[in-house]
Amino acid sequence: MTSFSSTGRxxxxxxxxxxxxxxxxxxxxxxxxxxxxxxAWLGGAEAPIKVVNPDISPVTxxxxxxxxxxxxxxxxxxxxxxxxxxxxxxxxxxxLIVWAVLAGCMWAVANTLTIYAIRNVGLSIAFPLWNTxxxxxxxxxxxxxxxxxxxxxxxxxxxxxxxxxxFGGATLLAIASSHQAAPGKASLGILAALGAGILWGxxxxxxxxAYLTGMNPLSFITFFTVGELATMTVLAIAYxxxxxxxxxxxxxxxxxxxxxxxxxVWVLGDLFQQYATKYxxxxxxxxxxxxxxxWGLLWGILVFHELRGGSQTVYAQVAGGSxxxxxxxxxxxLSSATERxxxxxxxxxNREGQRYGVEGEYVHAGMExxxxxxxxxSGRDAGMQSDAIANARTLLDWLLILGTTALFAVxxxxxxxxxxxxxxxxxxxxxxxxxxLLATCGIALWRTTRFR
Amino acid sequence: MSxxxxxxxxxxxxxxxxxxxxxxxxPFTVLVGGLLLLDKLR
Numbered sequence: 096m097t098s099f100s101s102t103g104r105x106x107x108x109x110x111x112x113x114x115x116x117x118x119x120x121x122x123x124x125x126x127x128x129x130x131x132x133x134x135a136w137l138g139g140a141e142a143p144i145k146v147v148n149p150d151i152s153p154v155t156x157x158x159x160x161x162x163x164x165x166x167x168x169x170x171x172x173x174x175x176x177x178x179x180x181x182x183x184x185x186x187x188x189x190x191l192i193v194w195a196v197l198a199g200c201m202w203a204v205a206n207t208l209t210i211y212a213i214r215n216v217g218l219s220i221a222f223p224l225w226n227t228x229x230x231x232x233x234x235x236x237x238x239x240x241x242x243x244x245x246x247x248x249x250x251x252x253x254x255x256x257x258x259x260x261x262f263g264g265a266t267l268l269a270i271a272s273s274h275q276a277a278p279g280k281a282s283l284g285i286l287a288a289l290g291a292g293i294l295w296g297x298x299x300x301x302x303x304x305a306y307l308t309g310m311n312p313l314s315f316i317t318f319f320t321v322g323e324l325a326t327m328t329v330l331a332i333a334y335x336x337x338x339x340x341x342x343x344x345x346x347x348x349x350x351x352x353x354x355x356x357x358x359x360v361w362v363l364g365d366l367f368q369q370y371a372t373k374y375x376x377x378x379x380x381x382x383x384x385x386x387x388x389x390w391g392l393l394w395g396i397l398v399f400h401e402l403r404g405g406s407q408t409v410y411a412q413v414a415g416g417s418x419x420x421x422x423x424x425x426x427x428x429l430s431s432a433t434e435r436x437x438x439x440x441x442x443x444x445n446r447e448g449q450r451y452g453v454e455g456e457y458v459h460a461g462m463e464x465x466x467x468x469x470x471x472x473s474g475r476d477a478g479m480q481s482d483a484i485a486n487a488r489t490l491l492d493w494l495l496i497l498g499t500t501a502l503f504a505v506x507x508x509x510x511x512x513x514x515x516x517x518x519x520x521x522x523x524x525x526x527x528x529x530x531x532l533l534a535t536c537g538i539a540l541w542r543t544t545r546f547r
Numbered sequence: 548m549s550x551x552x553x554x555x556x557x558x559x560x561x562x563x564x565x566x567x568x569x570x571x572x573x574p575f576t577v578l579v580g581g582l583l584l585l586d587k588l589r
Contacts, residue, residue, distance in 0.1 A: 189561060197574055197578065200578055205581065211585075291581075293577055293580075301574060
């Protein structure tokens with residue numbers, strides 16, 4: 096069927112044939128795998144930041160990290176698929192630029208709020224409060240995008256019970272890993288933490304909207320980061336003043352590498368989170384990514400000796416919290432969407448496609464994790480053509496890749512590692528584990544979806 | 548209609564569709580609330 100959408104663009108909404116069960120299960124398993132890989136890389140991003148002198152203001156730290164994030168979010172997609180895909184995606188769904196920039200602005204404000212939350216109430220109270228974002232994500236997923244519709248009570252129990260379990264585990268871990276006493280201004284700190292949770296939980300609306308209409312995560316993040324960097328720059332200048340901010344950045348040149356590396360590592364985690372959101376929805380993808388707290392704790396305990404000499408109570412809290420988080424994540428991982436639930440997602444995708452005039456074939460190809468093939472070219476030819484496009488790199492792509500590599504090399508030469516007691520063996524082991532996850536999950540994404 | 552005019556009409560339509568989408572106002576309102584909270588915390 097062909098109709099005119101609200102945008103005046105022609106929307107083709109041919110009823111899709113249902114996704115074969117084997118393909119649906121494969122995409123679900125991939126999404127869950129991406130959720131766990133996201134946890135590892137988002138948690139690992141905390142490691143480089145731990146070596147940074149605490150004298151630098153939190154807003155400046157956040158801004159420098161976002162600069163690393165910005166570079167990674169343009170160079171990684173250029174390396175994986177080339178930026179020509181971004182142009183194609185924008186041509187198909189231009190409205191998603193607005194949604195991506197909006198999501199980026201929300202991320203920056205939420206991130207700044209967490210700094211105030213930690214300062215006012217300490218990590219032990221702040222972290223579980225902003226971690227409620229996954230519960231809010233489940234709510235929005237159910238209300239706006241038909242997630243968990245026709246899912247049956249067992250899956251409801253798995254997802255909601257798992258998220259609550261993870262929330263409990265996160266609370267225990269945060270209490271155990273916190274050494275900060277809660278100073279005054281407690282109510283403002285709690286408000287800041289809750290505000291960050293609400294902002295992050297609601298930020299998943301643009302995420303899901305983008306992926307339901309078929310956008311590639313690699314394209315979405317390139318625009319997301321524009322909102323992120325612009326908001327963070329405005330906030331940093333407003334809070335610190337342009338000249339003091341510049342002096343602080345110049346003074347921190349020996350740690351710029353570590354901060355930007357933290358941002359780069361974070362982007363890889365976020366990319367997996369985006370793919371998890373795409374293939375298992377926000378109700379499952381976000382809680383799974385929240386296992387990052389476990390990885391952050393592993394880095395803290397094993398590499399930076401954070402809980403050395405702690406009481407038995409602290410170790411009991413760590414063991415209990417970790418077990419609760421792992422059980423919660425397992426419950427969610429085992430609650431994959433049924434065929435009926437998946438068809439409800441497709442209804443939501445059709446609604447979005449029709450509203451914004453996105454070509455039906457583009458929407459369905461995106462949901463099914465495959466390249467859109469032209470009707471004129473069929474079968475093997477179309478597949479070969481898609482692969483050829485996927486491998487195409489322009490001069491701009493190479494400039495982005497080489498420019499980012501050169502900048503990181505210069506910053507690495509200027510960098511100094513502070514005198515800290517670091518367990519190098521554990522650091523290498525954890526880094527190898529993260530790289531193994533990156534490689535296996537990356538290969539699985541390539542084989543199953545060609546990074547669609 | 549010239550290409551420039553078509554593009555301008557397309558952008559206007561797109562903007563209209565976005566601002567009439569209730570989904571847009573939820574994150575937008577939350578973002579404004581976050582900025583106000585941040586201002587209060589400074």
